[in-house]
Amino acid sequence: MDLGYSVEFDVRLTKDERIVVFHDKSLKRVCNKNKIIEFTKYSDLKKFNLFNTNEKIPLLKDIIKLKNRKTFMFIEIKEKKRSFLYLLRKIINHKNKIFLISKNNIIKYVKFNKKGYIFGEEKLLNIIKLKKEIRKINPDFLIVHKSKIIKIKKIFKNQYPLIIWTVKNQKELKKYELFYDFVIFEDLLNQRFSKTSNLFINYKNIIN
Structure with a gap:
């Protein structure tokens, strides 16, 4: 965010109903602990470090405080219960x-x-059913895995802004440039990425 880029992260609910920022369902990969987020209290989660650092699993409310006026936050909801939205x-x-x-x-x-x-890498529904489901959801935009971006563009044309994920190099950026409005990327900060500023401006115009 200090560089002016927007961020995307996942949130989950702890046993004591605290919303934390964490990608995985369990702590095994990141903290080397055999614990599941939803069955663990936040007071216990705070005891564990992330990988080989002194960093802890943060609360969503604390991450939001870091946001500046220029950047966007995309929060992926992993929970399925509607009570989580409250x-x-x-x-x-x-x-x-x-x-x-x-x-x-x-x-x-x-x-x-x-x-x-x-839209992940999963097989798509038939086109009629897919359009019906998306109408029910009524999204402001679609986030599409790069393996599905061309097909989704053909189905919905310009009906929704499309965000492609996850682009990892300049070659992929060029390959799909006719099909996305904005990019979720990894490992591009050290590459010559001249289109970033234009993509960001275009996205602001579409979403705001």
Whole structure:
């Protein structure tokens, strides 16, 4: 965020109903602990370090405090229970430039912030059923895995802004440039990435 880039991260609910920023369901990969987030209290999670650092699993409310006025936050909801949205709303209700995303149907019930539906690498539904489902969700934009970006573009044309994920090099950026409006990327900061600023400006114009 210090460099002016927007960020995307996942959130999960602890046993004592605290919303934490964490990608995995369990702590095994990151903390080398055989514990599941939803069955662990936050007071216990704070005891564990992330990989080989002194960093801890953060609360969503603390991460949001780091946001500046220029950047966007995309928060992926991993939970499936609608009750989770009540807790989430208390933290981010109508905050500017914070968008909620998910591949779960929970996203259709989000009314308090702009939202996006995620297409992963999974097989797509037939086109008629797919369009029907997306209409029910009524997203403000779509986030699409690079393996599906061309097909989704053909199906929805310019109906929704499309965000491609996850681009990892200049070659991929060029390959799909006709099909996306914005990019979620990894490991591009050290590469010559001349289109970044234009993509960011275009995206702001579409979403705001």
